[in-house]
Amino acid sequence: MSTERGAANQGFASTSSVNYGSTIEYQVPQLRRMPLQELCLQTKLLTPSLVSEFLSKAPQPPTAHAVKSAVQMLKTIDAMNQNEDLTALGFHLADLPVEPHLGKMVLCAVVLKCLDPILTIACTLGYRDLFVLPVQGSQKRAALQCCKHYSSNTFSDQMTMLRIFQAWQKARNDGLERSFCEKNFLYNATMDMILGMRTQLLRQLRATGFVRAHGESDVRGVNINSENWAVVKAALVAGMYANLLHINPETNLPSSNKEKKVNFHPTSTLNQSQNKEVCR
Incomplete structure (x- = not known):
């Protein structure tokens, strides 16, 4: 028996059965439930247009508020300038496999x-x-x-x-x-x-x-x-x-x-x- 399964049998929280009637018919699109800072950085590597304009063309785009908050955070940490262009730091952060901050x-x-x-x-x-x-x-x-x-x-x-x-x-x-x-x-x-x-x-x-x-x-x-x-x-x-x-x-x-x-x-x-x- 693995440690993880043994731990569950000793009183830890384990995955329980899901009530079928309480589940949604379709999963929420990933663009609507993932952090967007890293995506916004990658977007600027692909297009000179505003991030919100580019992402709005997705079949089920993220909310405008979520995009605006992500872009503002990137500006706060100096990964983007006020025109939404990537800074030198922004280009380096786009190369790293972690969230920008x-x-x-x-x-x-x-x-x-x-x-x-x-x-x-x-x-x-x-x-x-x-x-x-x-x-x-x-x-x-x-x-x-x-x-x-x-x-x-x-x-x-x-x-x-x-x-x-x-x-x-x-x-x-x-x-x-x-x-x-x-x-x-x-x-x-x-x-x-x-x-x-x-x-x-x-x-x-x-x-x-x-x-x-x-x-x-x-x-x-x-x-x-x-x-x-x-x-x-x-x-x-x-x-x-x-x-x-x-x-x-x-x-x-x-x-x-x-x-x-x-x-x-x-x-x-x-x-x-x-x-x-x-x-x-």
């Missing part, structure tokens, strides 16, 4: 010489949550304790992801990855996928010359600051700053430019009761 994070990590941890974080953010969702109360508490252990009082979900992946790699080298995943509420297949994404992304950085085989920009050169968490956070902010939260000094509540009220995800290290004072 994650690609910018990776390229900044090359410049800041902290590539290795950012590769892991970017691939984790670009794929799926690492943890299996427990359904029993005791297991939920145990899963949160795993998060707390790997966050090591950094109050950072990204640091938690990074440390879990590094611990999994060590277990994998020892041939113990499946037992490690079962113990820590993880899917081994998810970890394998992230490892593959890291390899693909690093290969592309080498192909485009950002990481070289020899010299100052070789793998060792672009990782000089990989143990410096302050520098790693700078690379994170470079890619994610459009999603920064603000703390209201009067209410001590977080908000963003788009939402007046923001809540942390239940599994976030920032949402645990022992961290509330830090959030404030």
